[in-house]
Amino acid sequence: MRVAIASDHAAVHLRAHLVEGLHKLGHEVEDLGCEADERVDYPDYASAVAGSVVTGNADRGILLCGTGIGMAIAANKVIGIRAALVHDVTTARLAMEHNDANILCLGARVIGPLVALECVTVWLAAEFEHRHQSRLDKIAAME
Secondary structure (H helix, E strand, C coil): CEEEEEECHHHHHHHHHHHHHHHHCCCEEEECCCCCCCCCCHHHHHHHHHHHHHCCCCCEEEEEECCCHHHHHHHCCCCCCCEEECCCHHHHHHHHHCCCCCEEEEECCCCCHHHHHHHHHHHHHCCCCHHHHHHHHHHHHHC
16 A cells, blocks of 8 residues: 655654554555654645645555644645544544545654554554445535
């Protein structure tokens, strides 16, 4: 699977951990930054990953910041994006099964690297349950 990933300054180290884990799992990774732990604006990185997903460059995206909240808000402004903020493997799995989330958002200040990698692994392995499609259609109509 092709996965685009980016973080702001608060999650540089978590992003590096996840990039390594994604490679070990056999995924193709498009790392869109940021490059250092100096302050940056998270909407720029949310836009880059969301753009990669909606254009088909990436199958799915991962966004990381301190809490994941800002990235989720920003990414969900892009038409066609369903970004889900998750904190554990259950919410990660359900983000795909029930919501067909094409971007996963995680907070480096609220979960550790092992849990984050477990969330990513479960989300990438999960499949959308099409019985929820009518709800996604209603969300798309709101766009």
